[in-house]
Amino acid sequence: QKEVEQDPGPLSVPEGAIVSLNCTYSNSAFQYFMWYRQYSRKGPELLMYTYSSGNKEDGRFTAQVDKSSKYISLFIRDSQPSDSATYLCAMSINTGTASKLTFGTGTRLQVTL
Amino acid sequence: EPEVTQTPSHQVTQMGQEVILRCVPISNHLYFYWYRQILGQKVEFLVSFYNNEISEKSEIFDDQFSVERPDGSNFTLKIRSTKLEDSAMYFCASSEGPGVGTEAFFGQGTRLTVV
Numbered sequence: 027q028k029e030v031e032q033d034p035g036p037l038s039v040p041e042g043a044i045v046s047l048n049c050t051y052s053n054s055a056f057q058y059f060m061w062y063r064q065y066s067r068k069g070p071e072l073l074m075y076t077y078s079s080g081n082k083e084d085g086r087f088t089a090q091v092d093k094s095s096k097y098i099s100l101f102i103r104d105s106q107p108s109d110s111a112t113y114l115c116a117m118s119i120n121t122g123t124a125s126k127l128t129f130g131t132g133t134r135l136q137v138t139l
Numbered sequence: 140e141p142e143v144t145q146t147p148s149h150q151v152t153q154m155g156q157e158v159i160l161r162c163v164p165i166s167n168h169l170y171f172y173w174y175r176q177i178l179g180q181k182v183e184f185l186v187s188f189y190n191n192e193i194s195e196k197s198e199i200f201d202d203q204f205s206v207e208r209p210d211g212s213n214f215t216l217k218i219r220s221t222k223l224e225d226s227a228m229y230f231c232a233s234s235e236g237p238g239v240g241t242e243a244f245f246g247q248g249t250r251l252t253v254v
Contacts, residue, residue, distance in 0.1 A: 068248070069247045070230070072244060075242050116182075121195070123194040123195065125187075127172075127174075127182075129181050129182040
């Protein structure tokens with residue numbers, strides 16, 4: 027079983043739709059959960075960061091973590107064509123030293139006019 | 140806004156040659172990382188670096204790879220003898236802290252093509 031599973035998509039939605047992106051994980055030691063956005067041939071850009079179960083909201087984006095189910099989600103409200111990108115979930119463990127990120131494969135999102 | 144800068148953006152090299160990928164992390168960050176992404180695959184951790192030494196490395200980071208912080212601003216990844224399968228995007232990242240309450244910021248990447 028992969029440590030982090032993410033549906034690669036592609037996911038195509040019309041402009042204005044609510045988008046739901048999800049990851050599951052198997053390692054219960056993961057404590058920190060992040061969502062990155064990656065445009066084609068660019069570096070990952072941090073969108074959301076959380077370390078507790080529950081919801082965290084930032085503008086049109088809401089990150090949700092359910093540690094009991096080992097399931098995280100990213101919701102995008104009022105999606106825009108500029109949201110078209112690959113969305114990567116990433117997780118890490120607090121090792122006390124530099125914590126590596128374990129990424130999902132990424133979900134490619136296309137928001138159409 | 141501070142950012143992680145990587146050079147070159149694209150490097151083409153012949154198999155067996157040495158390459159050095161360069162990164163300038165965000166100035167007040169203390170933790171540095173290299174990741175790679177083979178085309179169509181996920182971003183994979185290579186190595187983390189703190190206080191002038193490697194904190195952790197993955198099984199990908201074998202003896203052909205090395206990292207160095209030669210001065211107060213640069214962070215480099217050296218591949219001694221490149222192989223075709225080293226072709227990938229290489230991302231440098233930096234963070235203010237070790238991961239507890241801090242986030243890693245990524246550079247735009249260096250696309251390495253080994254021919």
